[in-house]
Amino acid sequence: MPPSQPFDQSRSGSPVGGFGAGPVPGRGSTSPAKKSGSALLPQRVKPALITVGALAALMIIVQTINWATSYRLDSLGVEPRSLSDLWNVLTAPLVHASWGHLFSNLVPLIIFGVLIMLGGIRQFIAVTALVWLVSGLGVWLVAPAGSVTLGASGIVFGWLAFLIARGVFTRSWQHILLGVVLLALYGGLFWTGIVRVAAADITGVVTVSWQAHLFGALGGLLAAFLVSRADGPRRPAGAAGPVISS
Numbered sequence: 001m002p003p004s005q006p007f008d009q010s011r012s013g014s015p016v017g018g019f020g021a022g023p024v025p026g027r028g029s030t031s032p033a034k035k036s037g038s039a040l041l042p043q044r045v046k047p048a049l050i051t052v053g054a055l056a057a058l059m060i061i062v063q064t065i066n067w068a069t070s071y072r073l074d075s076l077g078v079e080p081r082s083l084s085d086l087w088n089v090l091t092a093p094l095v096h097a098s099w100g101h102l103f104s105n106l107v108p109l110i111i112f113g114v115l116i117m118l119g120g121i122r123q124f125i126a127v128t129a130l131v132w133l134v135s136g137l138g139v140w141l142v143a144p145a146g147s148v149t150l151g152a153s154g155i156v157f158g159w160l161a162f163l164i165a166r167g168v169f170t171r172s173w174q175h176i177l178l179g180v181v182l183l184a185l186y187g188g189l190f191w192t193g194i195v196r197v198a199a200a201d202i203t204g205v206v207t208v209s210w211q212a213h214l215f216g217a218l219g220g221l222l223a224a225f226l227v228s229r230a231d232g233p234r235r236p237a238g239a240a241g242p243v244i245s246s
Helices: 037-068 072-076 083-089 099-117 121-142 153-170 173-186 188-203 210-234
Strands: none
Touching (some): 037 121, 083 121, 099 121, 099 153, 121 153, 121 210, 153 188, 188 210
8 A cells, every 4th residue: 555745856066166155157067966766765754754643643532532432433434335324434444443453553554654655645645545445445345234344454454565566566676675575574464364354254253354454455456556557657767666756
């Protein structure tokens, strides 16, 4: 699946003709120079932390209200194939069944969200919206009748899948390297959170939604493909990878 505002370009011309004076016409004035993605990266860390931190804070606030009201907000979870509850696809990732459930999602949510936000606010919104909808609609379509699915783990799986798969489509060595590192550190989640839970679901009742994880990951893969296609026309010809931009 994980923002910042566009940054102003800097000018490389240095003052001549006295302290604080601008370039003198005809005497070495230079044209504006664009900042590369690597130069913009440090400036995007703070907005990324603020944006993802705000999302995490919202989830904590929602959980506090849910806990204080004896978990009445659990009704905002996804109930499969219920037309009246289809809108809960939009609210379910914000609601958690317990504090433990919330905190198990928060750490990877912040890590993956910040990494996606470093690519720009538009990328973050596009990836998150796609993962959010694909995960929720997948649960609504195929989860067992009578169940209620809530929590941000579908978003976490989607963001992770996006970050791992992005380099395959962009062919950027930075994206590939990051994907390999994340696969080594967190790739086991796909086995434990999808394959093992789905297998256990065949023989008994499980309390973890492998459907949310699976469709979240599929949404992340789709987002990686679509983002790479959208960024393609803006890549410099012959460059090894795309300039990080929104």
